[in-house]
Amino acid sequence: MFIYQQLYKTEYQKQNLIIPQILVLNVLTVYFTFNLVSTWQDKMLYINESNVKDILTWEKTFEAVEVAMKRLSSGQTVQMPRTHTIIPGSDNVLLTMPGYLKDEKFGALGCKLVTYFPGNPKRTEALPSINANIMILDEATGIMKAVVAGTEITTQRTSAASAVATKYLYVNQGKACNILAILGTGIQGRIHAEMFRHFFHFQEIRLWNRTKEKAKSLAEELNRKFDTNVFKYYENNESCVRGADVIVTTTASPVHIVHYAWVKPGAHINAVGASRNHFSELDEQLYRNSDLYLDSVETMKPEMAGLDMLTDSLRGEVGAVINKMIPSSPNERPTIFNGGGMAVEDCAVGRAVYDLYHERKI
Numbered sequence: 001m002f003i004y005q006q007l008y009k010t011e012y013q014k015q016n017l018i019i020p021q022i023l024v025l026n027v028l029t030v031y032f033t034f035n036l037v038s039t040w041q042d043k044m045l046y047i048n049e050s051n052v053k054d055i056l057t058w059e060k061t062f063e064a065v066e067v068a069m070k071r072l073s074s075g076q077t078v079q080m081p082r083t084h085t086i087i088p089g090s091d092n093v094l095l096t097m098p099g100y101l102k103d104e105k106f107g108a109l110g111c112k113l114v115t116y117f118p119g120n121p122k123r124t125e126a127l128p129s130i131n132a133n134i135m136i137l138d139e140a141t142g143i144m145k146a147v148v149a150g151t152e153i154t155t156q157r158t159s160a161a162s163a164v165a166t167k168y169l170y171v172n173q174g175k176a177c178n179i180l181a182i183l184g185t186g187i188q189g190r191i192h193a194e195m196f197r198h199f200f201h202f203q204e205i206r207l208w209n210r211t212k213e214k215a216k217s218l219a220e221e222l223n224r225k226f227d228t229n230v231f232k233y234y235e236n237n238e239s240c241v242r243g244a245d246v247i248v249t250t251t252a253s254p255v256h257i258v259h260y261a262w263v264k265p266g267a268h269i270n271a272v273g274a275s276r277n278h279f280s281e282l283d284e285q286l287y288r289n290s291d292l293y294l295d296s297v298e299t300m301k302p303e304m305a306g307l308d309m310l311t312d313s314l315r316g317e318v319g320a321v322i323n324k325m326i327p328s329s330p331n332e333r334p335t336i337f338n339g340g341g342m343a344v345e346d347c348a349v350g351r352a353v354y355d356l357y358h359e360r361k362i
């Protein structure tokens with residue numbers, strides 16, 4: 001632009017050029033800014049499900065979720081309540097889960113879009129009921145850096161949240177890991193069975209499902225896969241739960257499938273599944289006679305029907321136990337971890353995947 005100006009000699013010529021110059025300058029500014037942004041967006045990365053499965057380990061997911069829980073309970077996160085867009089006349093729902101987590105290793109600004117379409121597994125070509133994508137945004141500019149496929153991440157991080165809770169509320173108390181009971185053998189039931197075997201080495205892992213054949217075939221498949229016989233299938237939920245040290249519920253059942261009378265004193269329960277609310281798989285007596293821990297009290301308040309009636313049971317967040325802000329329960333009351341799933345867990349694991357992807361230069 002400066003050189004261009006020097007070519008004109010008279011004041012008249014120069015003045016007459018001012019308006020066109022400003023216009024040209026503006027057009028160029030808009031052009032370059034737009035090009036810069038569109039270059040960013042055109043180059044935006046999509047890390048697909050196969051990439052995620054290749055690079056994400058359970059150890060990394062566990063670490064990311066543990067950090068997310070810790071940071072949430074020490075006020076280093078922002079997590080908005082998720083929105084639920086329910087498709088009229090169905091149980092199908094779209095959730096948006098925005099969050100921000102401050103952490104050198106796992107920090108991210110992100111938003112997960114996740115759908116829950118419970119009929120998907122029964123389609124002619126079975127599909128997962130939960131499908132997700134996580135947007136990772138640049139903290140300085142707000143521009144999207146990547147979309148990370150979020151279905152495997154949701155699967156792993158949900159089970160990892162149960163594993164973190166089990167470690168701090170149960171295993172670290174020196175309690176025995178002999179028998180694990182899992183109710184519901186869909187995607188969450190399967191990952192909990194494999195991940196809990198991996199981290200805690202249970203001697204017996206019991207599986208129960210409403211459709212009995214599914215529990216039976218999963219037990220057979222996992223025994224074959226790991227060349228073991230620790231996986232046992234149960235026809236009845238009561239006998240599956242009685243005597244178990246740790247119980248995991250991963251169903252969409254709208255009615256109670258675990259009753260207080262069946263639960264061993266001092267047992268730990270991870271209540272993962274939810275139907276229309278998060279107060280359905282376990283009966284009220286169990287909630288009233290247990291110590292209840294959540295992933296996020298704020299996020300669960302609008303979602304967990306009945307939470308306001310459980311003030312005597314509610315001890316706080318698992319992150320607060322990890323941070324030693326509150327003690328975990330040393331007594332014989334059962335402990336319950338009711339995890340609703342947190343956006344900041346998805347941010348943390350999404351960031352880990354983003355970094356691993358670049359480290360490995362896939």
Ligand SMILES: NC(=O)C1=CN([C@@H]2O[C@H](COP(=O)(O)OP(=O)(O)OC[C@H]3O[C@@H](n4cnc5c(N)ncnc54)[C@H](O)[C@@H]3O)[C@@H](O)[C@H]2O)C=CC1
Pocket residue numbers: 116118121129130154158184185186187188189209210211250251252253254255257272273274275339340341342
């Ligand atoms: N807390 C969290 O962060 C997350 C929670 N979830 C919840 O976990 C549950 C399971 O999810 P996925 O394994 O991905 O789904 P899935 O569709 O693979 O499995 C659903 C399971 O629920 C059982 N089920 C359905 N209706 C039932 C009923 N009326 N009584 C007994 N069992 C019933 C099915 O037999 C199946 O075993 C769902 O409720 C889902 O919303 C899923 C992901 C994250």
Ligand SMILES: O=C([O-])C1=[NH+]CCC1
Pocket residue numbers: 095114116130154340341342
């Ligand atoms: O946290 C999560 O992603 C979900 N919670 C329930 C369905 C999906």
